Amino acid sequence: MINKLVAEIKKKDAPVVVGLDPMLGYVPEHLTKKAFEEFGETLEGAAEAIWQYNKGIVDAVYDLIPAVKPQIAMYEQFGIPGMMAFKKTVDYCKEKGLVVIGDIKRGDIGSTSTAYAVGHLGKVTVGSRQYYGFDEDFVTVNPYLGSDGVNPFIDVCKEEKKGIFVLVKTSNPSSGEFQDRLIDGRPLYELVGEKVAEWGSQCMGDDYSYVGCVVGATYPEMGKILRKIMPKTYILVPGYGAQGGKASDLAPYFNKDGLGAIVNSSRGIICAYKQEKYAKFGAGNYAEASRQAVIDMIQDINEGRK
Numbered sequence: 260m261i262n263k264l265v266a267e268i269k270k271k272d273a274p275v276v277v278g279l280d281p282m283l284g285y286v287p288e289h290l291t292k293k294a295f296e297e298f299g300e301t302l303e304g305a306a307e308a309i310w311q312y313n314k315g316i317v318d319a320v321y322d323l324i325p326a327v328k329p330q331i332a333m334y335e336q337f338g339i340p341g342m343m344a345f346k347k348t349v350d351y352c353k354e355k356g357l358v359v360i361g362d363i364k365r366g367d368i369g370s371t372s373t374a375y376a377v378g379h380l381g382k383v384t385v386g387s388r389q390y391y392g393f394d395e396d397f398v399t400v401n402p403y404l405g406s407d408g409v410n411p412f413i414d415v416c417k418e419e420k421k422g423i424f425v426l427v428k429t430s431n432p433s434s435g436e437f438q439d440r441l442i443d444g445r446p447l448y449e450l451v452g453e454k455v456a457e458w459g460s461q462c463m464g465d466d467y468s469y470v471g472c473v474v475g476a477t478y479p480e481m482g483k484i485l486r487k488i489m490p491k492t493y494i495l496v497p498g499y500g501a502q503g504g505k506a507s508d509l510a511p512y513f514n515k516d517g518l519g520a521i522v523n524s525s526r527g528i529i530c531a532y533k534q535e536k537y538a539k540f541g542a543g544n545y546a547e548a549s550r551q552a553v554i555d556m557i558q559d560i561n562e563g564r565k
């Protein structure tokens with residue numbers, strides 16, 4: 260799957276991921292109204308509204324981008340109907356040829372990690388049969404529990420030819436509380452980066468490893484160092500746009516081949532119609548606003564990386 264991701268980034272000349280993080284408050288009224296008429300103001304109604312909202316955005320942008328990243332928390336808040344909307348979103352994006360990065364940020368003791376990996380990337384065995392659960396292409400993994408929390412994901416990736424992105428330096432303001440702590444004089448994120456490079460060296464695609472990492476756009480100095488520590492690791496870069504990350508800071512996340520990083524924007528794209536810049540589209544044309552925001556983002560990122 261890392262080879263497909265790289266090929267699609269090259270083909271579309273777009274190292275960009277659209278984050279499908281639908282909050283109910285983002286969904287335009289015409290969609291919530293219709294969903295509530297059909298299902299009432301219920302979890303089912305909310306799930307239908309976010310699914311229709313996603314579908315509109317995906318239809319408008321799928322030809323421009325290589326990948327999407329649905330954030331499971333946004334679906335999980337609506338319980339079982341929300342999880343069904345998550346699955347529908349994953350399947351629909353795959354039908355459209357998109358690489359799907361499930362943002363699930365899991366990581367636990369070995370047996371529990373295995374269950375997460377099987378549920379999201381692999382197949383579960385039921386009697387004499389095997390079934391895919393959510394069937395994303397990549398998932399995000401929290402490495403805090405160490406190798407036995409991460410290896411089960413790697414094992415399933417090897418079997419399924421899929422991949423993971425391991426959190427190394429996150430974009431949020433308090434990420435330094437633990438991640439920047441010095442251990443033997445070196446920040447923890449560097450040590451995690453070295454470990455990711457080690458895990459990844461056994462998991463190579465054609466040019467890049469299918470064990471990727473996450474480094475926030477909001478810490479470009481650290482991104483520069485981490486790029487050097489993990490030359491063969493694809494970096495998923497969240498924090499562009501709504502969190503303040505700028506394209507002009509992102510050049511160090513890319514390798515000389517112009518590859519090696521893929522930048523995410525969620526609210527900046529899916530809520531584009533609420534921004535002054537795209538207000539002319541109006542809520543009725545929210546998907547067109549998202550399309551324009553994707554076109555602008557691709558141009559912005561490509562100017563920064565070339």
Ligand SMILES: O=C(O)c1cc(=O)[nH]c(=O)n1[C@@H]1O[C@H](COP(=O)(O)O)[C@@H](O)[C@H]1O
Nearest residue numbers: 330399429430473475497501502524525526
């Ligand atoms: O793993 C992630 O994707 C992630 C890591 C990180 O360090 N920071 C971060 O914001 N994210 C996710 O990236 C998305 C960012 O959303 P926006 O700030 O709206 O673009 C959310 O789904 C976050 O959960």
